[in-house]
Amino acid sequence: MVDDGRRVGRVGFVGRWNRANRANRGNHGAVFDAAGESGPLVELDHIGFSYHDPYGAGADSQEADTVLRDFSMTIRRGECVALLGPNGVGKTTIMRIINALEFPDAGTYRFCGTAVTRVRVEERNSLFAKALHQRIGFVFQNSDTQLFCPSVAEEIAFGPMQMGLDEAEVRRRVDDMIALFGLERLRDRAPYRLSGGEKKRVAIACCLSMNPDLLVLDEPTDGLDERNTDVVVRVLRSFVEAGKTVLLSTHHHDIVERLEARVVRVVPQE
């Protein structure tokens, strides 16, 4: 157990990963505005959002419940930000918007100064979507929605392979993640045969292996025991220390303190 502390102490390979990511980014052309690279990472500006249920009651009248009204938030590079607020207030929705899984009805969302719009993301073979999904990693609250490969090692290799990194770099990243998260014993195990806490470690490892600029985590310590919580806290702290940016939602105030996170409170719509 002490081992985990030592292993997870530093994410010392971020420098090497950054170089490999920069070299790889050349494949995507200039999809982000170069001027935006020095400004904030995330800008949500007066966002309005409703889920439109095409099959539910009120479908004919286009009835929809407003989840977010005039919501604004800025995240700068190197920050660790915690979204807090009661159940159902819209924390997961905000994270889905940042990951371009939902699009606001009003207001603008900019990532690195570039507007993230449905048209840009959903166009055929979108280079923008590909680049965005490499720069933002999303750890879902339920790890089952995220894990689908036959083994833990293949699961971690999947993202770096999709990025087009060469075989040696993919292998190094898998080994780095296995060591960082103490997954040696589980390397060849099918993800559906892992415990909830083990699945969560693998899901975070999968996102980190792509070396995103921003890691978004929806209630990452939910259901984790003390030891797994410690692992997650240490990894996130050292990821931020390495100059990366983290956004998480949580109901655990001690996690906010341990991460020294800046708190953004989401308040219910009246």
Ligand SMILES: Nc1ncnc2c1ncn2[C@@H]1O[C@H](COP(=O)(O)OP(=O)(O)OP(=O)(O)O)[C@@H](O)[C@H]1O
């Ligand atoms: N796919 C969906 N279709 C319709 N309504 C939805 C959908 N997903 C969420 N909602 C509604 O949107 C509101 C915000 O949900 P969201 O999941 O963002 O809240 P949350 O702050 O993450 O809550 P929790 O703390 O429980 O995770 C809730 O009222 C929820 O019922």
Ligand SMILES: [Mg+2]
């Ligand atoms: Mg949620």
